[in-house]
Amino acid sequence: KNQVEQSPQSLIILEGKNCTLQCNYTVSPFSNLRWYKQDTGRGPVSLTIMTFSENTKSNGRYTATLDADTKQSSLHITASQLSDSASYICVVIDRGSTLGRLYFGRGTQLTVWP
Amino acid sequence: EADIYQTPRYLVIGTGKKITLECSQTMGHDKMYWYQQDPGMELHLIHYSYGVNSTEKGDLSSESTVSRIRTEHFPLTLESARPSHTSQYLCASTPGQGGTDTQYFGPGTRLTVL
Numbered sequence: 001k002n003q004v005e006q007s008p009q010s011l012i013i014l015e016g017k018n019c020t021l022q023c024n025y026t027v028s029p030f031s032n033l034r035w036y037k038q039d040t041g042r043g044p045v046s047l048t049i050m051t052f053s054e055n056t057k058s059n060g061r062y063t064a065t066l067d068a069d070t071k072q073s074s075l076h077i078t079a080s081q082l083s084d085s086a087s088y089i090c091v092v093i094d095r096g097s098t099l100g101r102l103y104f105g106r107g108t109q110l111t112v113w114p
Numbered sequence: 115e116a117d118i119y120q121t122p123r124y125l126v127i128g129t130g131k132k133i134t135l136e137c138s139q140t141m142g143h144d145k146m147y148w149y150q151q152d153p154g155m156e157l158h159l160i161h162y163s164y165g166v167n168s169t170e171k172g173d174l175s176s177e178s179t180v181s182r183i184r185t186e187h188f189p190l191t192l193e194s195a196r197p198s199h200t201s202q203y204l205c206a207s208t209p210g211q212g213g214t215d216t217q218y219f220g221p222g223t224r225l226t227v228l
Contacts, residue, residue, distance in 0.1 A: 043204050043219030104156040
């Protein structure tokens with residue numbers, strides 16, 4: 001069973017609008033949580049990294065939040081652009097192994113229309 | 115843009131052929147990884163390496179093999195390709211100094227076995 005669940009599976013919004021993507025996880029013990037952006041046919045690119053002590057982290061128009069108590073994270077995209085069309089992947093890192101085991105969500109496929 | 119490269123980007127090959135997917139990085143990273151990703155699904159770790167002459171199998175069983183003779187290179191080999199091997203293969207690396215290190219991904223190789 002996947003320990004990282006993302007919602008919605010897909011989302012279509014109009015250019016200029018805001019949107020919020022959700023990530024729920026059951027990974028324990030928790031080390032940190034990352035959001036990646038993956039363009040079609042490309043490898044994922046890191047947007048944010050948050051440890052359990054951080055609640056919010058921003059990267060330009062992207063703002064990630066983390067509630068380690070409820071094991072939920074969100075990624076908010078402000079003033080969307082056509083180039084934001086991509087899959088957004090939530091990744092949770094397990095603190096309990098030397099490898100730093102990564103658990104991947106299946107991603108939210110975002111489409112921004114003009 | 116990360117300095118991690120994969121070749122070929124696309125490969126269509128017949129059943130039974132031997133193939134090698136190349137991955138190289140110029141960042142001097144110790145840890146390298148191979149992931150397999152099917153459309154709309156999460157990334158699955160199939161191999162990883164902590165450094166030269168170190169290779170381990172990941173979570174997802176794979177008939178592929180890897181080698182790490184030099185820090186920069188982490189090639190993946192399929193001795194006899196089958197249609198079930200059709201997938202996207204992503205290579206990644208990280209400096210390996212701590213749990214919050216970002217993984218840098220290559221652009222991926224999309225493999226189709228006929």
